[in-house]
Amino acid sequence: MVAFTAPKGVPDQVPPRSAAFLAVRDAMVDQLRLAGYGALELPVFEDTALFARGVGETTDVVSKEMFTFTDRGGRSVTLRPEGTVGAVRAVLEAGLERGALPVKLWYDGPMFRYEHPQSGRQRQFTQVGAEALGTDDPALDAELVALADAAYRALGLTETVLHLNSLGDPQDRADYSARLRAWLEERVGGLDEETDRRIRLNPLRVLDDKRPEVRERTAGAPLLSDALSPEARSHHDAVRSHLDDAGVAYVDDPRLVRGLDYYRRTTFEFIHPLLGAQSTIGAGGRYDGLSEAIGGPPLPGVGWALGVDRTLLALEAEQVAPPAAAGCQVFFVPLGARAKATSFRLVTQLRRLGTAADLAYGDRGMKGAMKAADRSGAAYAVVLGDRDLEAGTVPVKDLRSGEQSAVPLDTLVNHVRELLR
């Protein structure tokens, strides 16, 4: 036991799992690069008011899950609970919306929400995010969905299910909310205080309640998908048709609701059935009003965030081996001080040339050093002691076959690089 532990809900990533963590992140980013998305580096904390306006005051994320503190200058700042709002702020600040459109961007990094940790949910978690701003072309919605789908496929996930819905335009949503509120008050009202409050403030979210007794009562609720304006309807149809053409499978989920206020029209979630309660491994949608909500010009946008931690859990649940990290290629086993100095020099030389090399540290014995060579995963071991240095040739051992040959010391570096070719 050590004196300090990581703060509650804040994970460490250590080997060997950390390699898989990075591989998941990279697989997502690779897809975005293929599609012309540019990199965005964003601050980890922002003005608290930015999130309040952008994400929405009444959302759970803003009302009870933010890491908010006052800095030394008396300003209220908040560790970002999500990436989209900050990304849009950065685009507006840099004036990118006045350049070539659409602006397509990706970013990654830690997000923070003050929640009770459980499987698949931490207070600090990592997302890869993508945003496409400046046009309301439904093909962009489909592109983003297809890219997330491709990332999951590239990683080897086969059981992910894509849920798709449209929340309509603001007017559709307002009309529908009023109708749903009346319906819910009659059937679900009086169940408990929290639910009553939700019926008043954001009735759509009641449909997302997982409690069986609530599920039962909301079974016949009117659906938003039946209340879409002709414009929202045709946008949604276009998205679906692009996905069909691209061979991306999805499930129409008319009850899919998102917890962040800025979404409208397209919304989607990638759900993994083997994960337990926190089963959404990636999600997103269109947010055409967000820019205006934070004081910017009208600027349509669509985006998603994929959870790196949860995607890794999904890989583990499917027992898919994550891409292996590149390991050591040549391992040096020095016997004695002179040999160690020579080994160190050769290892450094090899590394400069791009060959992964390592050596046995700690002046351990032959047996221990060979064991370390074996564990390093290297294809070759170079064993050298004083008598080899005097002879001018050193034994190079093929660790798979066990065969060994003597190589002149002055050509060792090239010889080893030749062997590894």
Add this chain to the structure above:
RNA sequence: GUGGGUGUAGCUCAGCUGGUAGAGCACCGGGUUGUGAUCCCGGUUGUCGCGGGUUCGAGCCCCGUCACUCACCCCA
């Protein structure tokens, strides 16, 4: 914020009706004065989460507390 479960070695865990701490794996060393993954032998690691109580005696019983974990709400 609410509820359930669990805290013993680096890891996974055993520990009987209370009698003073164990296994497997891992790690280190030796068997082989210079050759790994097998085998054999040996060795290291513990405030039994923490604090208090009951008892001649507590890993075990009681109270409190903290942490971890799963679930609700909500979300990636």
